[in-house]
Amino acid sequence: MRIGVFICKCRGEISSHIDYGDIITHLKKFEDVVLVDEQIALCSSNSYDELIKKIKNHEIERVVIAACSPKYYEDIFRKNIEVAGLNPGFLEMANIREQCAWPHKANREEATRKAKLLIKVAIEKVKYGSKINLEKSKVKKSVMVIGAGIAGMHAALSLAKQGLEVHLVEKKAVIGGDQVRFAKVFPRDECSPCAFAPIIAQIVNNPNITVHTLSEVKSVGGRVGEYQIKLINHPRYVDEKKCINCGDCTTVCPSEIENQYEFGLGNHKRIHIPYEEAHPHSHVVSEKTVDDCRRNCHRYCEKICVTKAVNLDMQPTELDFIVGGIIVATGHNLYKPHEFNYNNSDNVLTMAEYERLLVADGVTKGKILRLSDKSEPNAIAFILCVGSRDPKIHPYCSKYCCMATATMITQTREKLPNVKIYVFYKDIQTVGKMGDEYVRRTQEMKDVEWIRAIPEDSKIINGDRLSLKVNASGGYMDIDVDLVVLANALEPSADTDKLRQIVGLDKTEEGFYRESDILLNPVSTFDPGKYICGTCVGPKTIGETITEARSAAASCASVLGADEIIQEVLVSKVDENKCGNCKVCLRTCVFGAVKIDEEKEVSVTDNTLCRGCGNCVSACPSGARDLIMFPNDFYKKAIDIMAEYETDEPKILFLACNGCAYPAADNAAQIGKQYPSNLLILRTPCAGRVDTQYIEYALAKGFDGVMIGMCHIGSCHYVVGNEDLMKRMDLLYPLLEIKGISRKRIRVEEISPSEGEKFVQKVNDFLDQLKPVYQEENIKQIIDEMKLEENTDSAEVEK
């Protein structure tokens, strides 16, 4: 096999910490290596031509590139070796910048030795490397948009305008989101319904958009270009087409429920039109109450309906369709406060509730009245940052509150010219165009006092007033007000986690969906057909939400623009001779990619569904399954090679999942952190690929400890890989312990890509943890001694 090794100096970033001459002389000793080439920067455009030329000239069959982390240029190098006539699978990168040069700056000799080792592992990997098959698949020119709020509607419209078919899926009975129910919207104090009602009308009248209200996504299968979607359509109990909105049913309905469209401020009948501008404009019965209606009511609504539209016995239906891409725009929830007597007083409102006092069709018909006694307030307090920028609740800034408060102050001043207004705030965070002057305008108003302090305590006085204790510049003071409005934080919606698992998305620590790169790819996910936008990704203003929605739509459309998508088939393969049909893989795979061939009685992989995580490969108890890109034999060989690394300190193997832990190690190096060079990193596609045999094997080969890095529980890129690993470890620990091996030798860590600092800290913790391990016998020594002992035994016998 003719292997070419290309080493990048990274303009000195690598070469200043690593002895290049040493590496090159070392590499020349390898039998299969026919070319060792060094470049100042392999990522410069002329280097690609050079690379292609050299591959052709030296008839190189496999390529090893020793440079930076594969996350940067692996794809580009693959494309280039493809130009040179090689299969893209025949390339492997040795990450000598992030794993050798940067984290071991102080020790040139160790860094060089480690670089040699990593290159040797990469050379082994390309030897085992098999072809990446490229599969062409048809692209379904349609997109499912989940969530029909501002982001979802704008994404849907943008896609529909480009001629794509759009399925707009909304959980509620109406589309439009919350903002259309509010009075005015910053930064131009525009009438909110006037701004957004036309968008709803455009959605309803666009022939390319199919709206599914009261619908939930049940499952998502397949991959980019052809996702198989299953929807559950919950019944409305009123036939939209027959309903003529006469309102007779509402009149006769005997019982009421809390009105969720008024944020619980009032009640409405169980059968109702959500609100006047609602689309679809039809009556609806809430699914929560329908059971009670059926059992305890005489079905007056059914009987009175002239068009026979009402039918309380409707059942949920399922709907299957195929789409090429998915955009998730499920929006946010608002933090439910418990501070400032919110739960105890009717006169403490959240912002959304206060909005409903301001709008003309609200509970007070547009008058600002106290809900306790319907009297006009003389003093109103706005408290900002309730739940936001608080490490105990939500550490982030919710972004909308400062501006929205200013909008409300303007409106309040218009309606009640004499009211005294207090605003309590931590900082005013209005960046960019129109922000600062917008807020300053309200600061300059008469009788509006901006106080830079958040009240520490609130008391209910005189039955319905509130006294706020605040530590402002001159010491403590009590401010009594009639009405308090809390600018509550914006937080991930309750269904985020459920939907995340169905659609297959990652989430951040705050609970929002994780974008593939917050800087460079803000609306993409790790799946090229799935996009996220709006406040389900993080707090943002309406303007930003719309920008992001259109960006997601454009990104999605650009992927679906091609007639065919060329996809890499990175699948788990089955050796039919070894598969005994135990169905363990079928029970392990979360993507439904394992099917059983009933005729041959073996399991098979559905290439269109397999995502290549390798969980089934670990699970397969008969050794029949293997992963094309990360085969079993490679891992054993890699552990063999890495175990040769000589060090006086405890030697650690770090099995890092490609989704989180591997980039976390990169991140540590990028932010300049140093960690001991006796930590050797081996990449796995997912923690689910970590076979417990590798752990024992590593210990037997001379590693003192094994560390496994994985995504946070609940954030696995392959849904359950990390959970399965934890379960496997729970079974492995007792097995190791009975063999006398302390579980202190093993450490499983949840690390996310940005947690480089945590990674280094955990490595150091682990090294400390490994110290007592020296009380145990050396495993490798014992296994090596078995041969020695055999000789001494026989020597004794001969005597």
Add this chain to the structure above:
Amino acid sequence: MSPNTKKSEKESKAQKPRVLMIAFGGCNGCHVTVLDMHEELLDVLPHIEFVRASVIADMNRKEIPESDIALVEGSICNDENLKMIKEVREKTKTLIALGSCSAFGGVPGLRNLFDLNDCIDEGYVNNLSTVNPDKVTPNDYSVIPKQLNYVRNIGSIVKVDYVIPGCPPVPSMIKNVLIELLNGKEPTLPTKNLCHECHRKHKKIISGDRKIITWNIDTIIESDLDPDLCFLEQGVLCMGPATRSGCSGRCTHANMPCRGCFGPNIDAIEQGCEMSNAMAPMLPIGLLVQKEDLAGCFYRYSLPSSIIPKIIKKHNETVEEKKRRISSTVDDSNSSLKRGEN
């Protein structure tokens, strides 16, 4: 009847392959299995000559004759075994490891979970049925062989040509291997796992619908077992998935779960880890750890051939620590079951 038995009688008589049978640390059951071939033994006997077969005839124990085929039973437990297996290897052309003890270390191999001195004490001193007030343990190694520190399978000492696994092996498999060898062919073992041969059915499994398959872990006496349903689905730990096929599911047919005597499948290195990997997503882990003797079950026949084949001793281990280790009390602090509390 082998196709080649028509070969001229005289010729075969003249060059009858010499077969040697020898037993080390084991129960001699595998050799008895050779007799268990019953009438089928007659298909083989005319074509071979036994030069040493303790189950068939008396013989000089110490002497090891030259042979063409050696059927070796048992694991290597003492220095005599060690010396003799090397001699057998030198004096035979084809060495067959017969039975799980010789192939993987077998049940005697479970001794590797303990220190040798503890084992000797247990056998000669502490045993309830033993009266040994002076605590005499074997010391004259000129009379009895000296125990090795740990038990090994044959493959870890000498080159093994073929393996016939099983505890005991299947008689027909022994016959087939012998006949193949006599005919100059390469005997092969099945490459699938036991589930392939097991008659038990699975409940309907929906692809992609992951579930714990049962919430109870039972031993066979505790539960009323459906004789046609997979043991694992009934909460009975069965080693079938991680075990090589070839026995035609003799235990599972008899309503007993597989104990794994055929050893790990061809590409799987060891049974213990393979079982941990496979069972983790399917069974309730906490119960499994509590109710089952995991090491005794996962490594019943294959500990000496597993990746870490013996106990790693702790320097200066206290009595409590030892007790704790042996009873494999589970420290749950790192368990995913408890993780939710943190």
